Amino acid sequence: MAYVDVDGSSGSGEDLNMLDGHKLHPVLPSGSGGGRKRSRKANGDAIVDAMLEIAAASKMRASAILKSEDRFSISKCIKVLDELQGVDERAYFLALDLFENSSSAREIFISLKGDKRLPWLLGKCVGVPSS
Template identity: 85%
Template structure:
């Protein structure tokens, strides 16, 4: 047990009597390696671990969504949709393949268009005037 003088200085000892004219009072001293501090560090560590797990989970979900989106507008998907179109001449067909190879935005536009708008859009990209 430690003792504190009325003037604020501390001393250790067992005697509560007056020493040097100062009355001494018992003081609770918390050791430097207290369990409160350890609990605080553990709680902080747990919070950091939980935050990192949340970031990892969010990152995995985002990556999955990106891959799903890429699959939806993949070159093979565009070719499948292109093959289903009626009236596509060979020149437009091969130009579309080149367009899809180098331009993910064009793939997304093509697949997202209504089916009756796809051929005129491709023909416009190829510089071909559609027949009416």
């Protein structure tokens, strides 16, 4: 806030806004008063707009995550697993355990080309003790 020297003759010493014997009065920026309300409203509108944009972006991100999770869901993996030829019962049930315990394994399985899925899956089953 700026101050302007208004009255240099005040010598009472009681005024708190004194500088070298000169009385100081605050100077308000131009457009103050009624403009201040408009400025606050404009700032408030800008904040509301920004918050709405953040909310919309958050919804879009959540939607994208859900679509991604749905793409690599256990049910999707089972559907693809059921379509594979040459999967024996042991490998089938080990695959179900793998899909249940690892979202990254589900993503890899679905992302692999069809002819690579069974060899990858059987490789995961190697060394797993049979029940």
